[in-house]
Amino acid sequence: xxxxxxxxxxxxxxxxxxxLPALADNPAVEARQGQFKLFAFNVGVLAGMxxxxxxxxxxxxxTAADNLYHLTxxxxxxxxxxxxxxxxxxxxxxxxxxxxxxxxxANRFGALQDAAAxxxxxxxxxxxxxxxxxxxxxxxxxxxxxEFRGPAD
Amino acid sequence: xxxxxxxxxxxxxxxxxxxLPALADNPAVEARQGQFKLFAFNVGVLAGMxxxxxxxxxxxxxTAADNLYHLTxxxxxxxxxxxxxxxxxxxxxxxxxxxxxxxxxANRFGALQDAAAxxxxxxxxxxxxxxxxxxxxxxxxxxxxxEFRGPAD
Numbered sequence: 001x002x003x004x005x006x007x008x009x010x011x012x013x014x015x016x017x018x019x020l021p022a023l024a025d026n027p028a029v030e031a032r033q034g035q036f037k038l039f040a041f042n043v044g045v046l047a048g049m050x051x052x053x054x055x056x057x058x059x060x061x062x063t064a065a066d067n068l069y070h071l072t073x074x075x076x077x078x079x080x081x082x083x084x085x086x087x088x089x090x091x092x093x094x095x096x097x098x099x100x101x102x103x104x105x106a107n108r109f110g111a112l113q114d115a116a117a118x119x120x121x122x123x124x125x126x127x128x129x130x131x132x133x134x135x136x137x138x139x140x141x142x143x144x145x146x147e148f149r150g151p152a153d
Numbered sequence: 154x155x156x157x158x159x160x161x162x163x164x165x166x167x168x169x170x171x172x173l174p175a176l177a178d179n180p181a182v183e184a185r186q187g188q189f190k191l192f193a194f195n196v197g198v199l200a201g202m203x204x205x206x207x208x209x210x211x212x213x214x215x216t217a218a219d220n221l222y223h224l225t226x227x228x229x230x231x232x233x234x235x236x237x238x239x240x241x242x243x244x245x246x247x248x249x250x251x252x253x254x255x256x257x258x259a260n261r262f263g264a265l266q267d268a269a270a271x272x273x274x275x276x277x278x279x280x281x282x283x284x285x286x287x288x289x290x291x292x293x294x295x296x297x298x299x300e301f302r303g304p305a306d
Contacts, residue, residue: 011235027190027193027197028192028194030194031194032189033187034186034187034188034189034190034191035187035191036187037180037183037184037185037186037187038187038188038191040180040184041180041181041183041184041231041232044180045231049159063228063230063231066226066228067226067227067228069226070223070224070226071223073219073220073223073229074223074224075216075219075220076192076218077216078198078216079194092181092232126180131220153262
């Protein structure tokens with residue numbers, strides 16, 4: 001009986017060890033995922049207008065672009081701690097490739113910052129300007145995702 | 154048998170109707186919650202230093218304050234759609250009081266913006282300056298939460 005309980009206890013401990021890191025909230029992971037939700041929310045407005053799903057509105061477009069500009073000023077250095085890739089924890093799509101090539105990852109983020117600044121200068125002008133800037137912005141998202149983001153669960 | 158199935162179908166439909174709005178991802182709710190995760194992440198650095206849990210580092214403090222400054226520039230007008238209070242959907246602590254007093258809510262956010270700007274001017278100077286600014290910043294968080302945030306689940 002003692003051995004059985006010990007066995008169960010060990011199994012429970014192993015299960016806890018295997019699942020706790022994945023279940024535990026990691027503030028850095030939550031923060032960076034929050035950042036991406038905010039990116040997507042604002043890119044969604046701009047892409048919706050570019051594709052005619054949302055009527056072009058200069059003020060709304062400028063606000064979304066201003067939001068993206070400020071969001072992309074958030075420093076990234078504390079949002080990507082070692083051990084928060086998708087092989088180490090659940091609930092992330094961050095590939096280990098990020099930590100294998102931090103400089104390349106930082107460069108990708110720099111390109112996003114530049115594209116967001118370009119969009120800030122274009123979005124409120126007219127629809128054609130917004131559409132012109134969206135290609136560059138979307139391209140920086142896509143390039144980074146191809147290299148550094150794993151598949152959805 | 155048909156009635157039983159119909160009954161089950163109806164129950165399933167009602168359950169779906171009751172649970173789908175709560176389970177469905179709402180981009181605005183996700184975006185605003187992401188915003189708060191990012192607020193908390195950066196306030197955590199500043200509060201940790203103020204309380205001696207993290208050694209004061211002028212660069213790290215300034216970066217966290219700069220982050221907060223930019224985050225609080227994010228326009229709030231599309232993050233709080235009607236029907237996203239904690240009586241209408243799950244997984245939010247946003248009280249209906251927000252929509253009963255949108256002007257008061259906006260004023261609270263304005264106070265946060267001012268406190269974040271003050272912190273940006275103080276955090277990198279020295280620990281005493283950071284500590285001096287934290288009271289104002291924390292006060293704006295607390296005042297808004299008391300009035301507009303419901304209890305955790």
